[in-house]
Amino acid sequence: MLKLEPRVERSPIISFLGPLFSLILTMIFGGILFYILGVDPIAAIKMIFWDPLMSETFADYSRPQILIKAAPLILIALGLSLGFKANIWNIGAEGQYIMGAVFGATFALSLYPVESALIFPSMIIVGIIGGSLWAMIPAILKVKFNVNEILVSLMLVYVAEQILALASLGFLRNPDGAGFPGSRNLNQYSSAANIEIFSGTGIHVGVMLSILMIIFFYILLFRHSLGFKIQLIGQSPRAFSFSGDSPSKMVIICLFVSGGLAGLAGLLEVAGPAGQITIDFNVGYGFTAIIVAFLGRLNPIGIFFAGIIMALTYVGGELTQFMLNLPAAAIQVFQGMLLFFLLSFDLFVNYKVKFLKE
Amino acid sequence: MKTVSKNSLFQSIGITKSFPGVRANENISLSVKESQIHALLGENGAGKSTLVKIFYGLLQPDKGEMILKGSKYSPKNPKNARSSGIGMVFQHFSLFEPLTVLENILLGLDQGANKHEIGLKVGELSKTYGLETNLSSFIGDLSAGERQRVEIIRALLQEPNLLIMDEPTSVLTPFEANNLFSTLKKLSDDGTSILYISHKLQEIADLCDTATVLRKGEVIGEYDPKTISPKELGEIMVGQPLTTPNRPKKNKKQKALFSFKAKKVEPDTQFGMTLKDIDFQVNESEILGIGGVAGNGQEELMQLLIGEKRKDSIFIEFRGDDISKLNPRKRRGLGIAFAPEERLGHAAVANLSLLENSLITDPKNRFSDYLGFINFENLQSYTTSVIEKFNVKTTGFKASAGSLSGGNLQKFVVGREIEQSPVLFIVNQPTWGVDALSASNIRESIVEITNAGAGVILISQDLDELLEITNRIAFLSEGTLSKPIETSNAVVSDIGAIMGGLVEKETE
Numbered sequence: 001m002l003k004l005e006p007r008v009e010r011s012p013i014i015s016f017l018g019p020l021f022s023l024i025l026t027m028i029f030g031g032i033l034f035y036i037l038g039v040d041p042i043a044a045i046k047m048i049f050w051d052p053l054m055s056e057t058f059a060d061y062s063r064p065q066i067l068i069k070a071a072p073l074i075l076i077a078l079g080l081s082l083g084f085k086a087n088i089w090n091i092g093a094e095g096q097y098i099m100g101a102v103f104g105a106t107f108a109l110s111l112y113p114v115e116s117a118l119i120f121p122s123m124i125i126v127g128i129i130g131g132s133l134w135a136m137i138p139a140i141l142k143v144k145f146n147v148n149e150i151l152v153s154l155m156l157v158y159v160a161e162q163i164l165a166l167a168s169l170g171f172l173r174n175p176d177g178a179g180f181p182g183s184r185n186l187n188q189y190s191s192a193a194n195i196e197i198f199s200g201t202g203i204h205v206g207v208m209l210s211i212l213m214i215i216f217f218y219i220l221l222f223r224h225s226l227g228f229k230i231q232l233i234g235q236s237p238r239a240f241s242f243s244g245d246s247p248s249k250m251v252i253i254c255l256f257v258s259g260g261l262a263g264l265a266g267l268l269e270v271a272g273p274a275g276q277i278t279i280d281f282n283v284g285y286g287f288t289a290i291i292v293a294f295l296g297r298l299n300p301i302g303i304f305f306a307g308i309i310m311a312l313t314y315v316g317g318e319l320t321q322f323m324l325n326l327p328a329a330a331i332q333v334f335q336g337m338l339l340f341f342l343l344s345f346d347l348f349v350n351y352k353v354k355f356l357k358e
Numbered sequence: 359m360k361t362v363s364k365n366s367l368f369q370s371i372g373i374t375k376s377f378p379g380v381r382a383n384e385n386i387s388l389s390v391k392e393s394q395i396h397a398l399l400g401e402n403g404a405g406k407s408t409l410v411k412i413f414y415g416l417l418q419p420d421k422g423e424m425i426l427k428g429s430k431y432s433p434k435n436p437k438n439a440r441s442s443g444i445g446m447v448f449q450h451f452s453l454f455e456p457l458t459v460l461e462n463i464l465l466g467l468d469q470g471a472n473k474h475e476i477g478l479k480v481g482e483l484s485k486t487y488g489l490e491t492n493l494s495s496f497i498g499d500l501s502a503g504e505r506q507r508v509e510i511i512r513a514l515l516q517e518p519n520l521l522i523m524d525e526p527t528s529v530l531t532p533f534e535a536n537n538l539f540s541t542l543k544k545l546s547d548d549g550t551s552i553l554y555i556s557h558k559l560q561e562i563a564d565l566c567d568t569a570t571v572l573r574k575g576e577v578i579g580e581y582d583p584k585t586i587s588p589k590e591l592g593e594i595m596v597g598q599p600l601t602t603p604n605r606p607k608k609n610k611k612q613k614a615l616f617s618f619k620a621k622k623v624e625p626d627t628q629f630g631m632t633l634k635d636i637d638f639q640v641n642e643s644e645i646l647g648i649g650g651v652a653g654n655g656q657e658e659l660m661q662l663l664i665g666e667k668r669k670d671s672i673f674i675e676f677r678g679d680d681i682s683k684l685n686p687r688k689r690r691g692l693g694i695a696f697a698p699e700e701r702l703g704h705a706a707v708a709n710l711s712l713l714e715n716s717l718i719t720d721p722k723n724r725f726s727d728y729l730g731f732i733n734f735e736n737l738q739s740y741t742t743s744v745i746e747k748f749n750v751k752t753t754g755f756k757a758s759a760g761s762l763s764g765g766n767l768q769k770f771v772v773g774r775e776i777e778q779s780p781v782l783f784i785v786n787q788p789t790w791g792v793d794a795l796s797a798s799n800i801r802e803s804i805v806e807i808t809n810a811g812a813g814v815i816l817i818s819q820d821l822d823e824l825l826e827i828t829n830r831i832a833f834l835s836e837g838t839l840s841k842p843i844e845t846s847n848a849v850v851s852d853i854g855a856i857m858g859g860l861v862e863k864e865t866e
Contacts, residue, residue: 225731236707
């Protein structure tokens with residue numbers, strides 16, 4: 001017989017080992033899944049986690065790709081982690097990511113072809129505003145009418161996708177694009193392009209910003225009273241209101257920050273790696289970032305590593321798709337498993353297993 | 359005086375029980391004789407509740423055995439215990455509020471029973487033991503004392519040889535407690551043994567034939583409460599001499615500090631209490647006590663005092679300024695400190711360190727600069743001094759609040775506020791669940807800030823505490839506050855009437 005017993009103190013060791021163990025379990029069960037799909041599991045796992053970094057054939061292409069994919073994941077996950085700590089659940093970062101891109105691109109293309117050094121910085125601000133405005137919808141509904149922010153933020157993703165379609169087919173369609181859907185390519189508009197800072201490395205402004213943000217969030221969470229308030233309201237809403245602040249203010253702040261960072265990520269993507277607004281501009285970073293936030297234990301440094309690992313599964317997953325013919329959905333299941341095992345391990349942070357005789 | 363038979367009814371031999379991190383019972387042997395009222399005395403955390411839960415089959419001992427009526431007794435569950443002849447009345451009642459008294463009694467019986475027959479039996483028991491109750495009343499409409507009577511009747515219907523009562527007076531007014539005592543005495547005269555759990559020394563002296571004292575999970579000894587004074591018994595229970603703090607000295611020129619007026623405040627939930635006609639004032643250098651049985655509006659009043667709930671219909675004045683619109687943080691900024699009743703989840707957070715818990719009631723942003731960055735140096739020295747001055751037993755300021763025992767956490771929570779040298783200190787149940795020594799230290803520190811000029815509002819259910827240190831005292835009953843009276847003039851029998859709401863009703 002097994003029995004769960006509450007721990008007197010939360011175990012920091014398990015809290016640290018959890019992500020590691022879940023990664024191993026994901027490899028094992030993912031391997032079984034790949035085997036059932038008729039693919040050599042060891043080759044597949046190696047291709048996901050090893051080849052993008054080390055293989056001579058792929059690394060030159062893969063390494064920059066990892067950074068390009070990790071940057072938006074880290075940016076979005078950092079923002080989400082604030083809310084998740086406070087028990088404010090923004091599930092709609094994908095929508096805010098889209099809106100940041102649409103706002104930023106609309107702003108830039110409305111100025112086209114004017115060239116100015118001010119355009120790109122302004123785009124960044126407009127992108128942030130786009131994302132956070134979109135996140136203000138669930139925030140205000142929550143504060144005014146106590147509407148569940150999970151549902152509203154999630155459903156607004158699909159509204160944002162419609163707006164994205166409208167933009168790429170309608171108001172942002174490239175007038176010189178021979179009628180094809182999609183906007184002008186921002187990479188060909190030098191004032192608006194999110195260029196690589198060191199050529200060939202994949203390091204663009206977004207990668208730099210995400211590193212800065214990690215430091216910023218670390219200080220915010222562990223050195224600033226706002227970080228403490230976020231932790232307090234998440235741990236105990238009653239103690240939070242005893243301390244004296246308004247819970248509504250925290251809802252607004254958390255959704256504003258997470259929406260803003262998702263918007264920023266969207267803007268950096270549209271102005272850089274993606275280059276243009278298209279119907280299928282969004283590839284799920286907003287959802288994957290939820291996994292990244294939890295995999296990183298809602299800790300900024302953890303989120304950095306988690307972002308790299310998730311980016312690895314994206315890049316490696318793509319490799320397995322064209323090298324081993326694994327379906328894309330298998331990679332999504334693989335990523336989902338990681339979150340599942342991680343959340344399961346959380347049980348052992350607060351409880352220990354005891355073996356009973358009989 | 360009745361003679362107690364020498365025959366042992368129930369015996370426990372070497373009962374030992376451990377939980378993760380604590381040894382709750384260590385080799386406990388005691389013997390309850392027939393027709394005896396046997397007190398089980400000990401502080402909170404001494405292991406009383408664990409022990410009786412073992413007796414009642416709710417927990418299984420790690421070691422040791424029990425003997426009931428001469429044969430081995432090892433109940434697997436409470437049903438076992440009841441059929442063997444052991445009944446128990448809990449501190450927290452297990453009654454269904456939307457059902458009637460009779461329905462609740464029928465539900466509690468192990469075998470199906472004839473409704474009419476049970477009705478007659480209950481009538482008989484009520485008459486014999488003074489347990490008046492109306493079978494068709496809904497539990498939700500009954501007072502705590504009446505509910506307890508239903509629980510006792512339910513236990514008595516099983517005709518137990520041994521009735522276990524877990525801190526039965528903690529929810530009763532003095533008047534109700536007296537009724538309970540005469541019921542229990544009659545029961546023991548008729549041959550039922552009673553195991554009476556309490557930490558209230560006076561009632562043990564009044565009621566019990568013998569007292570087994572537990573300390574830290576072990577039996578210290580068995581004493582005769584008729585020959586030993588309550589104070590001595592208390593010192594045995596605590597393990598060291600006890601001092602009682604003096605009431606703050608009365609100051610002739612007392613200035614008004616704080617006043618509170620509310621006509622009517624509806625509760626947020628249907629189970630809350632509506633507050634009506636509450637009007638009081640606190641002066642400098644004065645402790646105003648607010649007594650009353652729990653659930654008569656204390657929580658609701660505390661919320662309004664802290665400012666977690668703010669209503670247009672109430673008026674709060676502090677040093678001449680209207681503060682009724684201010685949030686808790688702003689009220690703290692004026693020098694008002696609060697310590698709510700619930701330690702974990704309200705006053706403190708289990709998973710946060712003591713350091714972080716100090717930040718919860720940070721007045722005037724003492725621990726952060728104007729940009730909001732936390733000043734860990736100040737915070738650490740503050741937390742350390744609270745831990746040292748209030749003798750909080752912990753591994754250090756990095757320990758989580760959840761790792762502290764209830765008493766130590768209470769010392770921390772009260773200390774955290776007192777260390778801020780508040781002008782006004784509002785505290786709800788400061789010594790609830792705290793060991794006697796710490797309790798007297800906490801009271802002493804409250805008296806100390808009062809003597810230094812602070813005003814204090816002390817909400818408490820502990821009448822002894824209120825009589826000991828307050829200057830004036832008022833009582834909450836059904837959400838209404840009685841007129842404060844001078845504590846030194848208060849007579850316990852009058853207080854009983856006020857607490858029961860009798861005085862208010864007469865004047866209506």
